[in-house]
Amino acid sequence: MKVLVCISSVPDTTTKINFTPDNKSFVTQGVQFIINPYDEIALTRALELTEKDGGTVTVINVGDATTEPVIRKALAVGATDAVRVNAGPRDAFFVARQIAGYASNQNFDLILCGRESIDYNGAQVPAMIAELLGIPSVSVCKKLEIAGKTAIAEREIEGGKEIVECPLPMVVSASEGMAEPRIPNMRGIMSARTKPLAVVEPVDTPKNIEVIIYDKPKPRSEVKLIAPDKVEELVDLLHTQARVI
Amino acid sequence: MAKTDLFQSPDYYQIDELLTDEHKLVRNSVREWVKREVSPIIEEYAQRAEFPKHLIKGLAEIGAFGPYIPQEYGGGGLDQISYGLIMQEIERGDSGIRSTASVQSSLVMYPIYTYGSDEQRKKYLPKLATGEWMGCFGLTEPNFGSNPGGMLTNIKDKGDHVVLNGSKMWISNAPFADIAVVWAKDEEGVIRGLIVERGMKGFSTPETHGKWSLRASATGELVFDNVKVPKENILPNVKGLKGPLGCLNSARYGIAWGAIGAAMDCYDTALRYSKERIQFGKPIGAFQLQQKKLAEMITEITKAQLLAWRLGVLKNENRATPQQISMAKRNNVNMALEITRDARQMLGGMGITGEYPIMRHMMNLESVITYEGTHDIHLLITGMDVTGLNAFGG
Numbered sequence: 185m186k187v188l189v190c191i192s193s194v195p196d197t198t199t200k201i202n203f204t205p206d207n208k209s210f211v212t213q214g215v216q217f218i219i220n221p222y223d224e225i226a227l228t229r230a231l232e233l234t235e236k237d238g239g240t241v242t243v244i245n246v247g248d249a250t251t252e253p254v255i256r257k258a259l260a261v262g263a264t265d266a267v268r269v270n271a272g273p274r275d276a277f278f279v280a281r282q283i284a285g286y287a288s289n290q291n292f293d294l295i296l297c298g299r300e301s302i303d304y305n306g307a308q309v310p311a312m313i314a315e316l317l318g319i320p321s322v323s324v325c326k327k328l329e330i331a332g333k334t335a336i337a338e339r340e341i342e343g344g345k346e347i348v349e350c351p352l353p354m355v356v357s358a359s360e361g362m363a364e365p366r367i368p369n370m371r372g373i374m375s376a377r378t379k380p381l382a383v384v385e386p387v388d389t390p391k392n393i394e395v396i397i398y399d400k401p402k403p404r405s406e407v408k409l410i411a412p413d414k415v416e417e418l419v420d421l422l423h424t425q426a427r428v429i
Numbered sequence: 430m431a432k433t434d435l436f437q438s439p440d441y442y443q444i445d446e447l448l449t450d451e452h453k454l455v456r457n458s459v460r461e462w463v464k465r466e467v468s469p470i471i472e473e474y475a476q477r478a479e480f481p482k483h484l485i486k487g488l489a490e491i492g493a494f495g496p497y498i499p500q501e502y503g504g505g506g507l508d509q510i511s512y513g514l515i516m517q518e519i520e521r522g523d524s525g526i527r528s529t530a531s532v533q534s535s536l537v538m539y540p541i542y543t544y545g546s547d548e549q550r551k552k553y554l555p556k557l558a559t560g561e562w563m564g565c566f567g568l569t570e571p572n573f574g575s576n577p578g579g580m581l582t583n584i585k586d587k588g589d590h591v592v593l594n595g596s597k598m599w600i601s602n603a604p605f606a607d608i609a610v611v612w613a614k615d616e617e618g619v620i621r622g623l624i625v626e627r628g629m630k631g632f633s634t635p636e637t638h639g640k641w642s643l644r645a646s647a648t649g650e651l652v653f654d655n656v657k658v659p660k661e662n663i664l665p666n667v668k669g670l671k672g673p674l675g676c677l678n679s680a681r682y683g684i685a686w687g688a689i690g691a692a693m694d695c696y697d698t699a700l701r702y703s704k705e706r707i708q709f710g711k712p713i714g715a716f717q718l719q720q721k722k723l724a725e726m727i728t729e730i731t732k733a734q735l736l737a738w739r740l741g742v743l744k745n746e747n748r749a750t751p752q753q754i755s756m757a758k759r760n761n762v763n764m765a766l767e768i769t770r771d772a773r774q775m776l777g778g779m780g781i782t783g784e785y786p787i788m789r790h791m792m793n794l795e796s797v798i799t800y801e802g803t804h805d806i807h808l809l810i811t812g813m814d815v816t817g818l819n820a821f822g823g
């Protein structure tokens with residue numbers, strides 16, 4: 185089986201987010217980047233599936249050269265080879281176009297993505313890739329099994345679960361539970377040194393979306409503690425200051 | 430239930446920019462592993478004074494055993510900065526676990542690689558790298574600690590083998606080690622290194638109990654009662670005290686990094702606590718006295734990080750002198766120990782409990798500041814280096 189896993193490079197979950205003075209872009213200086221955690225789940229499942237049934241796992245990332253450490257980690261964890269589309273990931277359509285463009289003549293049996301990236305949370309890329317390639321897609325899956333040329337995926341839905349069957353090739357986006365991410369071991373890190381990482385140039389893509397401004401949530405206001413026996417005071421403050429009653 | 434390890438590493442001077450992508454990948458992988466495998470269980474093992482043996486396989490996989498030994502012998506083939514970072518991250522978890530890794534790498538694999546024959550390298554190194562065999566290092570004796578040159582353990586030539594007699598004390602990993610690299614004097618009084626295997630008649634390794642420090646590391650004695658050791662187990666390529674001292678250089682270098690890990694863990698814990706703990710209506714971090722402690726901690730950690738990094742560069746170029754290594758070991762371990770003490774006070778009563786790692790680190794570091802050359806001995810090394818005058822006595 186030939187699997188493509190889409191990985192994006194995102195700020196570490198503990199990053200303090202700051203924007204440039206014009207509030208149009210995110211300041212990356214001093215920020216640690218990691219593989220998007222959902223993509224890491226997808227990658228791990230791809231490795232499990234190919235370890236079981238044989239096959240290869242290619243990882244693809246749309247990003248400039250600064251994302252290479254994240255790609256190397258994916259190789260260290262066990263991916264066979266990697267492709268980097270040399271361009272900043274402008275928006276979801278741009279990314280999907282690049283990935284679909286690369287995948288269109290590679291005969292992948294399965295394209296795995298994370299359910300969303302934890303930085304911009306668009307959750308659009310997987311379905312867009314499928315659409316551009318004209319293949320089915322199932323999103324936000326908690327389980328994925330492959331039997332021959334068919335995938336069985338499990339999705340969580342309100343109050344229960346949904347189990348779907350779908351012929352390959354297809355796109356699946358992974359959610360928590362599909363696999364437990366692995367830590368690269370020493371052998372993996374050493375072998376990642378020499379695994380192929382191809383750099384390809386992006387295909388032209390129309391720009392439909394423009395970011396006008398990023399805005400941080402308002403800082404939380406201070407908490408006022410009121411003694412348990414001062415209910416009157418609480419009611420008064422809710423009425424006169426918070427104006428909620 | 431085990432608590433989640435929230436550790437975030439301080440990097441006040443963007444020292445990460447001095448590291449390669451591979452260094453960071455190695456470090457982050459070990460950090461993840463420690464969070465997943467060590468932090469949740471270490472307190473319990475330390476309280477029980479038991480070495481978590483089940484970690485051996487994982488330690489081998491993340492490259493803690495012989496990271497700088499060439500790959501053809503099963504090592505990682507990494508550079509010295511990677512080795513340092515691995516030690517830092519493991520000691521961030523626990524100095525005892527780091528001790529096991531230091532001993533295996535620098536005191537067992539290093540001498541076999543550096544002083545051993547090719548047969549010895551091939552026989553031992555691959556199994557030591559995977560943790561299938563664990564090793565220990567016997568230099569210290571009951572009456573010879575800081576002055577190992579006075580050792581009494583000895584070998585007598587009996588043709589195709591030697592007979593080993595004597596005893597070693599305070600030996601990390603001894604209780605479970607499969608092999609011991611032992612230093613003993615021959616009939617001419619020259620120090621030789623030999624590989625003693627568990628199961629050789631007359632060789633025993635009683636465990637040392639009742640330690641208040643490195644409780645998650647097993648320490649013991651090595652007792653040799655007329656042990657017949659084949660001559661092919663003698664390390665052929667070194668004679669004299671420079672043999673064990675060469676190993677110690679490598680281990681001390683790793684400890685200079687390791688101590689930073691313990692210090693970072695205590696700083697990080699105290700910093701987080703200081704923002705959450707409210708007294709007199711404010712988080713304690715808002716009080717100047719507590720800020721002084723935190724500010725001094727991060728200053729000292731930053732200095733220690735730079736010292737270790739520079740030493741690593743010199744070591745990669747084979748230019749680090751033993752005296753430079755002494756300075757870093759002495760400074761960084763002492764720095765860490767002082768930080769544990771301040772951090773412990775910042776946590777008040779909570780600081781003495783096993784809910785937080787600080788007291789464990791503090792007790793551990795009392796060993797670290799003593800083994801591999803005491804704090805005093807390293808000062809004498811620097812003193813002698815700058816004055817040219819020997820103040821060791823004797």
Ligand SMILES: Cc1cc2nc3c(=O)[nH]c(=O)nc-3n(C[C@H](O)[C@H](O)[C@H](O)COP(=O)(O)OP(=O)(O)OC[C@H]3O[C@@H](n4cnc5c(N)ncnc54)[C@H](O)[C@@H]3O)c2cc1C
Nearest residue numbers: 566567568569574575599600601796799800801803805821
């Ligand atoms: C937990 C633990 C694990 C260890 N693991 C190992 C191991 O794996 N292998 C191994 O071989 N050893 C090991 N050691 C032994 C360790 O290296 C020795 O304890 C250390 O070298 C000090 O020796 P000592 O304990 O005999 O102290 P001593 O040498 O008796 O020193 C006592 C005090 O006198 C001071 N002193 C000594 N000489 C001088 C001098 N000339 N001038 C001024 N002050 C001086 C010292 O600084 C110290 O403060 C371990 C020790 C511990 C505690």
